[in-house]
Amino acid sequence: MPDLSRAQVEGLFESRLAEAFASLGCFNLAVFGKTGVGKSTLVNAIFGRDVARTGVGSPVTKGLVYYRHPDGFLGLYDSEGFETGTAGDAIVAGLRRLVADHRAKAVDEQIHAAWYLVRWSDRRFEAGQEKFVRELAELGLPVIVVLTQVPSRDGEVHPEAREFAHYIEGLDLPTSPRRRVVLTNALEDQFSASPVFGLQTLLDDTYDVIPAAAEAALTAAQVLDLGRKKKAVAAIINQSVVVAAGVGATPIPFADAALLVPAQVTMIARITAAYGLPPSRSRALATAGSVVLTGGATMAGRYAVTSLLKFVPGGAVAGSAISATVAGTLTKAVGHAWARVCEYALGLGDSERSAFLESPQVTEQFLGYLKQAGGKF
Ligand SMILES: Nc1nc2c(ncn2[C@@H]2O[C@H](COP(=O)(O)OP(=O)(O)O)[C@@H](O)[C@H]2O)c(=O)[nH]1
Numbered sequence: 001m002p003d004l005s006r007a008q009v010e011g012l013f014e015s016r017l018a019e020a021f022a023s024l025g026c027f028n029l030a031v032f033g034k035t036g037v038g039k040s041t042l043v044n045a046i047f048g049r050d051v052a053r054t055g056v057g058s059p060v061t062k063g064l065v066y067y068r069h070p071d072g073f074l075g076l077y078d079s080e081g082f083e084t085g086t087a088g089d090a091i092v093a094g095l096r097r098l099v100a101d102h103r104a105k106a107v108d109e110q111i112h113a114a115w116y117l118v119r120w121s122d123r124r125f126e127a128g129q130e131k132f133v134r135e136l137a138e139l140g141l142p143v144i145v146v147l148t149q150v151p152s153r154d155g156e157v158h159p160e161a162r163e164f165a166h167y168i169e170g171l172d173l174p175t176s177p178r179r180r181v182v183l184t185n186a187l188e189d190q191f192s193a194s195p196v197f198g199l200q201t202l203l204d205d206t207y208d209v210i211p212a213a214a215e216a217a218l219t220a221a222q223v224l225d226l227g228r229k230k231k232a233v234a235a236i237i238n239q240s241v242v243v244a245a246g247v248g249a250t251p252i253p254f255a256d257a258a259l260l261v262p263a264q265v266t267m268i269a270r271i272t273a274a275y276g277l278p279p280s281r282s283r284a285l286a287t288a289g290s291v292v293l294t295g296g297a298t299m300a301g302r303y304a305v306t307s308l309l310k311f312v313p314g315g316a317v318a319g320s321a322i323s324a325t326v327a328g329t330l331t332k333a334v335g336h337a338w339a340r341v342c343e344y345a346l347g348l349g350d351s352e353r354s355a356f357l358e359s360p361q362v363t364e365q366f367l368g369y370l371k372q373a374g375g376k377f
Protein backbone atom coordinates (compact mmCIF):
# COMPACT_ATOMS: atom_id res chain seq x y z
CA MET A 1 0.00 0.00 0.00
CA PRO A 2 1.44 3.36 -0.96
CA ASP A 3 1.90 5.95 1.75
CA LEU A 4 -1.19 7.99 2.47
CA SER A 5 -0.57 11.68 2.28
CA ARG A 6 -1.71 13.92 5.08
CA ALA A 7 -4.41 15.37 2.83
CA GLN A 8 -5.68 11.87 2.09
CA VAL A 9 -5.82 10.98 5.78
CA GLU A 10 -7.62 14.26 6.48
CA GLY A 11 -10.16 13.54 3.78
CA LEU A 12 -10.66 10.04 5.14
CA PHE A 13 -11.04 11.45 8.63
CA GLU A 14 -13.70 13.95 7.60
CA SER A 15 -15.78 11.37 5.83
CA ARG A 16 -15.47 8.83 8.68
CA LEU A 17 -16.51 11.52 11.17
CA ALA A 18 -19.57 12.34 9.10
CA GLU A 19 -20.43 8.63 8.96
CA ALA A 20 -19.88 8.21 12.70
CA PHE A 21 -22.19 11.11 13.53
CA ALA A 22 -24.80 9.93 11.04
CA SER A 23 -24.82 6.46 12.55
CA LEU A 24 -25.48 7.88 16.03
CA GLY A 25 -28.89 8.90 14.77
CA CYS A 26 -30.94 11.36 16.77
CA PHE A 27 -32.52 11.18 20.22
CA ASN A 28 -35.87 12.99 20.24
CA LEU A 29 -37.39 14.16 23.49
CA ALA A 30 -40.71 15.89 24.07
CA VAL A 31 -40.98 18.16 27.11
CA PHE A 32 -44.34 19.34 28.43
CA GLY A 33 -45.38 21.52 31.33
CA LYS A 34 -46.70 24.97 32.12
CA THR A 35 -44.64 28.05 31.40
CA GLY A 36 -42.08 28.55 34.14
CA VAL A 37 -42.07 24.96 35.48
CA GLY A 38 -38.44 24.69 34.39
CA LYS A 39 -38.49 22.91 31.02
CA SER A 40 -35.60 24.90 29.55
CA THR A 41 -33.61 24.72 32.79
CA LEU A 42 -33.94 20.94 33.01
CA VAL A 43 -33.02 20.37 29.37
CA ASN A 44 -30.04 22.64 29.84
CA ALA A 45 -28.89 20.77 32.95
CA ILE A 46 -28.98 17.37 31.26
CA PHE A 47 -27.89 18.26 27.74
CA GLY A 48 -25.67 21.23 28.51
CA ARG A 49 -27.31 23.21 25.77
CA ASP A 50 -30.30 25.41 25.45
CA VAL A 51 -31.68 23.45 22.53
CA ALA A 52 -34.66 25.73 22.10
CA ARG A 53 -32.38 28.72 21.75
CA THR A 54 -29.56 27.28 19.66
CA GLY A 55 -31.61 24.85 17.61
CA VAL A 56 -33.54 25.44 14.46
CA GLY A 57 -37.21 25.45 15.35
CA SER A 58 -40.09 24.37 13.21
CA PRO A 59 -43.69 24.49 14.41
CA VAL A 60 -45.17 20.99 14.46
CA THR A 61 -48.63 21.86 15.56
CA LYS A 62 -50.23 24.68 17.51
CA GLY A 63 -48.33 25.02 20.78
CA LEU A 64 -45.57 22.58 19.86
CA VAL A 65 -42.23 23.38 18.23
CA TYR A 66 -39.56 20.90 17.17
CA TYR A 67 -35.98 22.05 17.64
CA ARG A 68 -33.18 20.10 16.08
CA HIS A 69 -29.89 20.89 17.72
CA PRO A 70 -27.28 21.85 15.10
CA ASP A 71 -25.12 18.95 16.30
CA GLY A 72 -27.75 16.66 14.83
CA PHE A 73 -28.03 13.97 17.52
CA LEU A 74 -30.57 15.76 19.72
CA GLY A 75 -34.09 16.88 18.89
CA LEU A 76 -36.51 18.54 21.27
CA TYR A 77 -40.26 18.96 21.09
CA ASP A 78 -40.99 21.95 23.31
CA SER A 79 -44.55 22.82 24.28
CA GLU A 80 -45.40 26.41 24.87
CA GLY A 81 -46.97 25.58 28.16
CA PHE A 82 -50.70 25.74 27.44
CA GLU A 83 -51.14 22.03 27.68
CA THR A 84 -54.59 21.87 29.23
CA GLY A 85 -58.03 22.66 27.90
CA THR A 86 -58.51 23.33 24.20
CA ALA A 87 -54.81 24.13 23.64
CA GLY A 88 -53.96 20.75 25.15
CA ASP A 89 -56.48 19.07 22.86
CA ALA A 90 -54.85 20.76 19.87
CA ILE A 91 -51.40 19.51 20.92
CA VAL A 92 -52.69 15.96 21.40
CA ALA A 93 -54.43 16.02 18.01
CA GLY A 94 -51.23 17.28 16.39
CA LEU A 95 -49.16 14.64 18.19
CA ARG A 96 -51.57 11.91 17.14
CA ARG A 97 -50.99 12.77 13.47
CA LEU A 98 -47.25 13.04 14.10
CA VAL A 99 -46.95 9.69 15.85
CA ALA A 100 -49.02 7.97 13.13
CA ASP A 101 -46.80 9.61 10.53
CA HIS A 102 -43.61 8.57 12.31
CA ARG A 103 -44.56 4.91 12.51
CA ALA A 104 -43.60 4.51 8.88
CA LYS A 105 -40.36 6.42 9.33
CA ALA A 106 -36.86 5.72 10.62
CA VAL A 107 -36.36 5.36 14.37
CA ASP A 108 -34.43 8.60 14.63
CA GLU A 109 -37.47 10.56 13.47
CA GLN A 110 -39.71 9.18 16.20
CA ILE A 111 -40.34 10.69 19.63
CA HIS A 112 -38.48 8.45 22.06
CA ALA A 113 -39.63 9.80 25.40
CA ALA A 114 -41.84 12.50 26.91
CA TRP A 115 -41.20 14.32 30.16
CA TYR A 116 -44.21 15.87 31.83
CA LEU A 117 -43.07 18.53 34.30
CA VAL A 118 -44.99 19.71 37.34
CA ARG A 119 -43.64 22.37 39.67
CA TRP A 120 -43.85 20.93 43.16
CA SER A 121 -44.82 24.26 44.71
CA ASP A 122 -47.98 24.37 42.56
CA ARG A 123 -49.13 21.49 44.77
CA ARG A 124 -51.86 20.87 42.26
CA PHE A 125 -52.26 18.31 39.58
CA GLU A 126 -55.38 19.26 37.73
CA ALA A 127 -57.87 17.02 35.96
CA GLY A 128 -56.78 18.59 32.65
CA GLN A 129 -53.15 17.69 33.33
CA GLU A 130 -54.08 14.13 34.22
CA LYS A 131 -56.12 13.80 31.01
CA PHE A 132 -53.24 15.18 28.96
CA VAL A 133 -50.74 12.69 30.48
CA ARG A 134 -53.11 9.78 29.85
CA GLU A 135 -53.58 10.87 26.26
CA LEU A 136 -49.82 11.09 25.69
CA ALA A 137 -49.44 7.55 27.03
CA GLU A 138 -52.30 6.33 24.82
CA LEU A 139 -50.38 7.62 21.81
CA GLY A 140 -47.70 5.13 22.77
CA LEU A 141 -45.27 7.71 24.12
CA PRO A 142 -43.40 6.68 27.27
CA VAL A 143 -44.23 9.53 29.67
CA ILE A 144 -42.09 10.30 32.71
CA VAL A 145 -43.66 12.63 35.27
CA VAL A 146 -41.11 14.97 36.83
CA LEU A 147 -41.52 17.23 39.84
CA THR A 148 -39.36 20.31 39.38
CA GLN A 149 -37.71 22.89 41.60
CA VAL A 150 -37.92 20.58 44.62
CA PRO A 151 -36.05 21.94 47.66
CA SER A 152 -33.96 19.68 49.84
CA ARG A 153 -31.63 20.01 52.78
CA ASP A 154 -28.91 17.61 53.95
CA GLY A 155 -30.19 14.99 51.52
CA GLU A 156 -33.75 15.31 52.85
CA VAL A 157 -36.31 16.21 50.20
CA HIS A 158 -39.06 18.58 51.29
CA PRO A 159 -41.66 16.21 52.85
CA GLU A 160 -44.54 17.96 51.11
CA ALA A 161 -42.88 17.41 47.74
CA ARG A 162 -42.60 13.71 48.53
CA GLU A 163 -46.25 13.65 49.53
CA PHE A 164 -47.21 15.39 46.31
CA ALA A 165 -45.23 12.82 44.30
CA HIS A 166 -47.00 9.99 46.14
CA TYR A 167 -50.35 11.62 45.39
CA ILE A 168 -49.56 11.68 41.65
CA GLU A 169 -48.23 8.11 41.78
CA GLY A 170 -51.49 7.15 43.48
CA LEU A 171 -53.47 8.28 40.42
CA ASP A 172 -52.06 5.21 38.72
CA LEU A 173 -51.26 7.02 35.50
CA PRO A 174 -49.83 4.82 32.75
CA THR A 175 -46.45 6.50 33.13
CA SER A 176 -42.96 5.11 32.83
CA PRO A 177 -41.03 3.44 34.19
CA ARG A 178 -42.94 1.67 36.95
CA ARG A 179 -45.26 4.71 37.39
CA ARG A 180 -42.61 6.49 39.41
CA VAL A 181 -42.57 10.28 39.70
CA VAL A 182 -39.04 11.69 39.59
CA LEU A 183 -38.20 14.51 42.00
CA THR A 184 -35.65 17.03 40.76
CA ASN A 185 -33.97 20.32 41.27
CA ALA A 186 -32.08 21.41 38.17
CA LEU A 187 -30.57 24.61 39.46
CA GLU A 188 -28.89 25.32 42.76
CA ASP A 189 -30.86 27.82 44.76
CA GLN A 190 -28.35 30.15 46.37
CA PHE A 191 -30.82 31.62 48.84
CA SER A 192 -32.16 28.39 50.30
CA ALA A 193 -28.95 26.45 49.50
CA SER A 194 -31.03 23.74 47.84
CA PRO A 195 -28.69 21.53 45.83
CA VAL A 196 -29.19 20.08 42.38
CA PHE A 197 -30.50 16.49 42.54
CA GLY A 198 -32.57 13.87 40.77
CA LEU A 199 -31.11 14.46 37.30
CA GLN A 200 -29.26 11.14 37.15
CA THR A 201 -32.46 9.32 38.14
CA LEU A 202 -34.38 11.10 35.40
CA LEU A 203 -31.68 10.22 32.88
CA ASP A 204 -31.59 6.56 34.00
CA ASP A 205 -35.39 6.33 33.76
CA THR A 206 -35.19 7.84 30.28
CA TYR A 207 -32.68 5.19 29.19
CA ASP A 208 -35.10 2.60 30.58
CA VAL A 209 -37.93 3.61 28.25
CA ILE A 210 -36.26 4.48 24.95
CA PRO A 211 -35.62 2.08 22.07
CA ALA A 212 -32.11 0.62 21.93
CA ALA A 213 -31.60 2.38 18.60
CA ALA A 214 -31.81 5.79 20.32
CA GLU A 215 -29.32 5.02 23.11
CA ALA A 216 -26.13 5.98 21.30
CA ALA A 217 -27.53 9.40 20.43
CA LEU A 218 -28.73 9.98 24.00
CA THR A 219 -25.30 8.99 25.32
CA ALA A 220 -23.64 11.47 23.00
CA ALA A 221 -26.15 14.24 23.72
CA GLN A 222 -26.31 14.14 27.52
CA VAL A 223 -23.54 15.76 29.53
CA LEU A 224 -24.44 14.40 32.94
CA ASP A 225 -23.17 10.85 32.92
CA LEU A 226 -19.58 10.56 31.72
CA GLY A 227 -19.57 6.89 32.73
CA ARG A 228 -22.02 6.01 29.96
CA LYS A 229 -19.88 7.80 27.40
CA LYS A 230 -16.76 5.99 28.65
CA LYS A 231 -18.52 2.64 28.35
CA ALA A 232 -19.57 3.34 24.77
CA VAL A 233 -16.02 4.42 23.93
CA ALA A 234 -14.45 1.36 25.58
CA ALA A 235 -16.63 -0.84 23.36
CA ILE A 236 -15.52 1.07 20.26
CA ILE A 237 -11.84 0.69 21.21
CA ASN A 238 -12.27 -3.05 21.81
CA GLN A 239 -13.95 -3.53 18.44
CA SER A 240 -11.18 -1.56 16.73
CA VAL A 241 -8.48 -3.61 18.44
CA VAL A 242 -10.08 -6.73 16.98
CA VAL A 243 -10.14 -5.15 13.50
CA ALA A 244 -6.49 -4.05 13.78
CA ALA A 245 -5.42 -7.47 15.04
CA GLY A 246 -7.14 -8.91 11.98
CA VAL A 247 -5.16 -6.59 9.74
CA GLY A 248 -1.99 -7.69 11.54
CA ALA A 249 -2.89 -11.38 11.39
CA THR A 250 -0.73 -11.53 8.33
CA PRO A 251 2.35 -9.81 9.77
CA ILE A 252 2.66 -6.38 8.20
CA PRO A 253 6.07 -5.26 7.03
CA PHE A 254 7.20 -2.25 9.03
CA ALA A 255 7.10 -0.05 5.99
CA ASP A 256 3.40 -0.82 5.53
CA ALA A 257 2.28 0.36 8.96
CA ALA A 258 0.00 2.69 7.02
CA LEU A 259 -2.30 -0.29 6.55
CA LEU A 260 -3.43 0.30 10.11
CA VAL A 261 -4.32 3.92 9.52
CA PRO A 262 -7.84 3.50 8.06
CA ALA A 263 -8.99 1.37 11.02
CA GLN A 264 -7.53 3.89 13.45
CA VAL A 265 -9.11 6.82 11.64
CA THR A 266 -12.49 5.09 11.85
CA MET A 267 -11.97 4.42 15.55
CA ILE A 268 -11.05 8.03 16.32
CA ALA A 269 -14.06 9.28 14.39
CA ARG A 270 -16.39 6.94 16.28
CA ILE A 271 -14.89 7.93 19.65
CA THR A 272 -15.38 11.62 18.85
CA ALA A 273 -19.03 11.03 17.93
CA ALA A 274 -19.70 8.85 20.97
CA TYR A 275 -18.56 11.62 23.31
CA GLY A 276 -20.85 14.05 21.49
CA LEU A 277 -18.18 16.56 20.53
CA PRO A 278 -19.45 19.02 17.94
CA PRO A 279 -19.38 17.73 14.35
CA SER A 280 -18.96 21.35 13.25
CA ARG A 281 -15.33 21.06 14.39
CA SER A 282 -14.76 18.02 12.25
CA ARG A 283 -12.29 19.68 9.92
CA ALA A 284 -10.11 20.86 12.80
CA LEU A 285 -10.27 17.41 14.40
CA ALA A 286 -9.45 15.73 11.10
CA THR A 287 -6.36 17.88 10.81
CA ALA A 288 -5.27 17.15 14.36
CA GLY A 289 -5.82 13.41 14.08
CA SER A 290 -4.15 13.09 10.72
CA VAL A 291 -1.11 15.08 11.81
CA VAL A 292 -0.45 12.47 14.45
CA LEU A 293 -1.39 9.40 12.44
CA THR A 294 0.75 10.49 9.50
CA GLY A 295 3.59 11.55 11.74
CA GLY A 296 3.42 15.11 10.49
CA ALA A 297 4.12 16.50 13.92
CA THR A 298 7.24 14.50 14.54
CA MET A 299 8.84 13.53 11.27
CA ALA A 300 8.26 14.14 7.64
CA GLY A 301 6.54 11.55 5.59
CA ARG A 302 6.84 8.55 7.92
CA TYR A 303 3.91 7.15 9.75
CA ALA A 304 3.75 7.91 13.39
CA VAL A 305 2.42 4.41 13.92
CA THR A 306 5.84 3.16 12.83
CA SER A 307 7.74 5.49 15.10
CA LEU A 308 5.36 4.83 17.95
CA LEU A 309 6.09 1.15 17.85
CA LYS A 310 9.02 1.78 20.10
CA PHE A 311 6.56 2.66 22.85
CA VAL A 312 4.74 -0.63 22.54
CA PRO A 313 6.10 -3.73 24.26
CA GLY A 314 7.44 -6.03 21.60
CA GLY A 315 7.18 -3.26 19.03
CA ALA A 316 10.85 -2.34 19.08
CA VAL A 317 11.99 -5.91 18.80
CA ALA A 318 9.39 -6.82 16.21
CA GLY A 319 12.13 -6.39 13.67
CA SER A 320 10.75 -6.42 10.20
CA ALA A 321 7.05 -6.98 10.79
CA ILE A 322 4.11 -5.87 12.93
CA SER A 323 2.26 -8.79 14.47
CA ALA A 324 -1.42 -9.01 15.31
CA THR A 325 -0.62 -8.38 18.97
CA VAL A 326 1.46 -5.31 18.28
CA ALA A 327 -1.17 -3.96 15.85
CA GLY A 328 -3.84 -4.43 18.52
CA THR A 329 -1.77 -2.87 21.29
CA LEU A 330 -0.91 0.12 19.17
CA THR A 331 -4.55 0.65 18.21
CA LYS A 332 -5.58 0.43 21.85
CA ALA A 333 -2.99 3.09 22.73
CA VAL A 334 -4.27 5.37 19.96
CA GLY A 335 -7.87 4.87 21.14
CA HIS A 336 -7.10 5.62 24.78
CA ALA A 337 -5.06 8.69 23.90
CA TRP A 338 -7.83 10.12 21.72
CA ALA A 339 -10.41 9.34 24.41
CA ARG A 340 -8.39 11.41 26.88
CA VAL A 341 -8.22 14.33 24.45
CA CYS A 342 -12.02 14.14 24.02
CA GLU A 343 -12.61 14.04 27.77
CA TYR A 344 -10.37 17.03 28.25
CA ALA A 345 -12.38 18.91 25.61
CA LEU A 346 -15.68 17.88 27.24
CA GLY A 347 -14.52 19.32 30.55
CA LEU A 348 -14.11 22.78 29.03
CA GLY A 349 -16.75 25.49 28.76
CA ASP A 350 -18.36 25.98 25.34
CA SER A 351 -16.17 28.78 24.03
CA GLU A 352 -12.96 27.33 25.50
CA ARG A 353 -13.82 24.01 23.89
CA SER A 354 -14.26 25.57 20.47
CA ALA A 355 -10.92 27.33 20.78
CA PHE A 356 -9.20 24.15 21.99
CA LEU A 357 -10.59 21.99 19.17
CA GLU A 358 -9.28 24.48 16.60
CA SER A 359 -5.83 24.75 18.18
CA PRO A 360 -2.56 22.84 17.69
CA GLN A 361 -2.90 21.85 21.35
CA VAL A 362 -5.12 18.94 20.26
CA THR A 363 -2.25 17.42 18.32
CA GLU A 364 0.26 17.99 21.12
CA GLN A 365 -1.99 16.44 23.74
CA PHE A 366 -2.86 13.49 21.56
CA LEU A 367 0.79 12.76 20.91
CA GLY A 368 1.70 13.19 24.58
CA TYR A 369 -1.10 10.87 25.74
CA LEU A 370 -0.19 8.38 23.03
CA LYS A 371 3.34 8.06 24.33
CA GLN A 372 2.04 7.59 27.87
CA ALA A 373 -0.58 5.07 26.78
CA GLY A 374 1.92 3.10 24.71
CA GLY A 375 4.11 2.63 27.75
CA LYS A 376 1.23 1.27 29.79
CA PHE A 377 0.24 -1.72 27.66
N1 LIG B 1 -34.02 26.87 41.88
C1 LIG B 1 -34.51 26.45 40.72
N2 LIG B 1 -35.00 27.32 39.82
C2 LIG B 1 -35.48 26.86 38.65
C3 LIG B 1 -35.44 25.47 38.35
N3 LIG B 1 -35.99 25.29 37.12
C4 LIG B 1 -36.34 26.52 36.68
N4 LIG B 1 -36.02 27.47 37.58
C5 LIG B 1 -36.27 28.91 37.43
O1 LIG B 1 -37.62 29.08 37.03
C6 LIG B 1 -37.73 30.00 35.97
C7 LIG B 1 -38.40 29.37 34.74
O2 LIG B 1 -37.61 28.34 34.24
P1 LIG B 1 -37.61 27.89 32.71
O3 LIG B 1 -36.66 26.78 32.61
O4 LIG B 1 -37.41 29.05 31.81
O5 LIG B 1 -39.13 27.38 32.54
P2 LIG B 1 -39.90 26.93 31.21
O6 LIG B 1 -40.83 28.06 30.89
O7 LIG B 1 -40.68 25.73 31.61
O8 LIG B 1 -38.92 26.65 30.13
C8 LIG B 1 -36.32 30.49 35.70
O9 LIG B 1 -36.14 31.70 36.38
C9 LIG B 1 -35.44 29.42 36.28
O10 LIG B 1 -34.21 29.97 36.72
C10 LIG B 1 -34.91 24.57 39.31
O11 LIG B 1 -34.86 23.34 39.14
N5 LIG B 1 -34.45 25.11 40.48
Ligand SMILES: [Mg+2]
Residues within 6 Å of the ligand: 039, 040, 052
Ligand atom coordinates in the same frame (compact mmCIF):
# COMPACT_ATOMS: atom_id res chain seq x y z
MG1 LIG C 1 -38.75 27.35 28.13
